[in-house]
Amino acid sequence: MDPPVPALHDRAVAAADRLLAAESVRVVSHDDADGLTSAAIAATALERAGLAVDVEIKHGLDEAAIDDLATTGGTVLFTDLGSGGLDRLAELADTGSFTPVVADHHEPADGSIEHHLNPHCVGLDGGRELAGAGTAYVLARTVLDRAGVDEPDPRELAALAVVGAVGDRQTVDGELVGANAAVAADGEAVGVIESGTDLAIYGTQTRPLPKLLEYTTDVRIPGITGNRQGAIRFLEALDVELRTEAGWPTWADLGPEKRTQVASALLTRAIERGVPAERIDALVGTSYILPREEPGTQLRDASEFATLLNATARYEESEIGLAVCRGDRDGALDRAETLLKNHRRNISAGIEYLAETGTTEAEHLQWVHAGEQIRATIVGIVAGMALGEGDIDRHTPIVAFANKPDGGVKVSARANGRLGDRGLNLGTALREAAATVGGEGGGHAMAAGATIPEGAEETFVSALDGRIGAQLN
Numbered sequence: 200m201d202p203p204v205p206a207l208h209d210r211a212v213a214a215a216d217r218l219l220a221a222e223s224v225r226v227v228s229h230d231d232a233d234g235l236t237s238a239a240i241a242a243t244a245l246e247r248a249g250l251a252v253d254v255e256i257k258h259g260l261d262e263a264a265i266d267d268l269a270t271t272g273g274t275v276l277f278t279d280l281g282s283g284g285l286d287r288l289a290e291l292a293d294t295g296s297f298t299p300v301v302a303d304h305h306e307p308a309d310g311s312i313e314h315h316l317n318p319h320c321v322g323l324d325g326g327r328e329l330a331g332a333g334t335a336y337v338l339a340r341t342v343l344d345r346a347g348v349d350e351p352d353p354r355e356l357a358a359l360a361v362v363g364a365v366g367d368r369q370t371v372d373g374e375l376v377g378a379n380a381a382v383a384a385d386g387e388a389v390g391v392i393e394s395g396t397d398l399a400i401y402g403t404q405t406r407p408l409p410k411l412l413e414y415t416t417d418v419r420i421p422g423i424t425g426n427r428q429g430a431i432r433f434l435e436a437l438d439v440e441l442r443t444e445a446g447w448p449t450w451a452d453l454g455p456e457k458r459t460q461v462a463s464a465l466l467t468r469a470i471e472r473g474v475p476a477e478r479i480d481a482l483v484g485t486s487y488i489l490p491r492e493e494p495g496t497q498l499r500d501a502s503e504f505a506t507l508l509n510a511t512a513r514y515e516e517s518e519i520g521l522a523v524c525r526g527d528r529d530g531a532l533d534r535a536e537t538l539l540k541n542h543r544r545n546i547s548a549g550i551e552y553l554a555e556t557g558t559t560e561a562e563h564l565q566w567v568h569a570g571e572q573i574r575a576t577i578v579g580i581v582a583g584m585a586l587g588e589g590d591i592d593r594h595t596p597i598v599a600f601a602n603k604p605d606g607g608v609k610v611s612a613r614a615n616g617r618l619g620d621r622g623l624n625l626g627t628a629l630r631e632a633a634a635t636v637g638g639e640g641g642g643h644a645m646a647a648g649a650t651i652p653e654g655a656e657e658t659f660v661s662a663l664d665g666r667i668g669a670q671l672n
């Protein structure tokens with residue numbers, strides 16, 4: 200078996216040998232889909248190689264957390280985090296019995312440690328070519344290879360790596376590319392991944408069909424998006440059997456022929472109604488199916504699997520997501536599904552709250568303070584989905600505040616439409632505006648977040664408004 204990512208091979212061998220020289224390893228990972236799959240992949244490989252493994256899931260890794268881990272000492276494998284704290288890790292690695300090994304894909308800080316596995320270090324783009332889970336997979340394959348363990352086939356771990364990459368939103372034009380694609384190919388080779396062209400709408404395995412079409416929020420198809428009755432009429436016109444004994448069918452329940460027919464009708468409708476070509480392209484992409492999982496479950500499709508894992512992390516029950524990744528299909532899966540259901544309920548309640556409360560308009564943005572009414576961990580998703588609801592203008596950037604349970608105020612900003620083409624970059628704007636009030640922020644062009652001190656909200660809004668205005672001019 201060839202190494203899945205040759206460029207990382209030498210570093211992976213050195214890191215694997217160092218880990219195998221230990222008796223026990225603590226795996227420390229990030230609390231999102233990518234981090235949970237990373238931890239599961241690494242822990243599975245190390246255990247198969249005969250090591251005792253402990254896993255700790257963390258929301259982030261600040262200096263205090265690193266110092267804590269170093270004080271306890273031993274061999275610590277960081278997955279999907281660690282590179283950002285490389286400077287501190289480097290200082291502590293030389294001082295005692297602490298041996299850090301990092302397998303991460305985030306931009307590395309200055310500093311160097313002996314065992315640092317990161318796509319950025321070998322000229323790969325850690326934002327789209329290899330996620331944390333893929334990096335952990337490279338290490339896991341090497342650990343098993345060096346330990347001479349080849350049963351079950353180590354490439355089966357690629358299924359989780361695909362879930363991690365999809366969860367980390369690494370797809371480019373709807374599919375995994377670069378080293379991520381090589382990892383997916385490993386999974387296909389051993390039958391744990393099936394990829395194919397499909398509708399790129401979330402929920403093909405579990406959402407009732409009319410609801411699936413109704414929620415095509417990335418691409419607005421007039422008459423269908425946000426219109427349950429319209430979606431039903433559209434499906435009925437195509438002779439889709441909607442009232443089955445088992446209730447609404449899902450996309451996966453339709454046969455391949457029907458799927459093709461509905462998909463092309465959907466594209467035709469979008470073209471007829473003047474949806475721009477690049478948005479129409481976004482309706483189709485590559486789906487990654489896990490054929491060993493039950494059809495119609497949340498685990499069958501990589502993006503739905505990732506969503507389930509994120510739901511456990513958002514409600515401080517990462518250990519549940521980790522157990523699902525490690526194969527628990529009973530108690531942990533039930534609990535994860537309950538968390539996801541509650542998560543969805545909280546999101547709808549949040550959207551309703553924002554739509555009822557309404558926003559206050561500044562010159563270039565609209566804002567709303569949710570206080571304790573919306574959890575800080577979901578206020579960003581809620582804000583994005585509330586655009587266009589009630590009187591909330593969908594073409595103006597929205598800024599939503601929510602109080603954090605441990606003090607401070609969480610800020611989330613979202614924007615829609617073509618503001619990106621006009622120069623809007625919320626990530627930069629939030630970083631700069633947060634800095635003016637002693638907070639911290641950053642993120643992407645159309646979705647960003649910050650944490651600011653309580654009471655600084657209005658000052659922050661005017662600083663942000665000024666920056667967004669400057670960007671748009």
Ligand SMILES: [Mn+2]
Pocket residue numbers: 233234279304330331332367
């Ligand atoms: Mn990640």
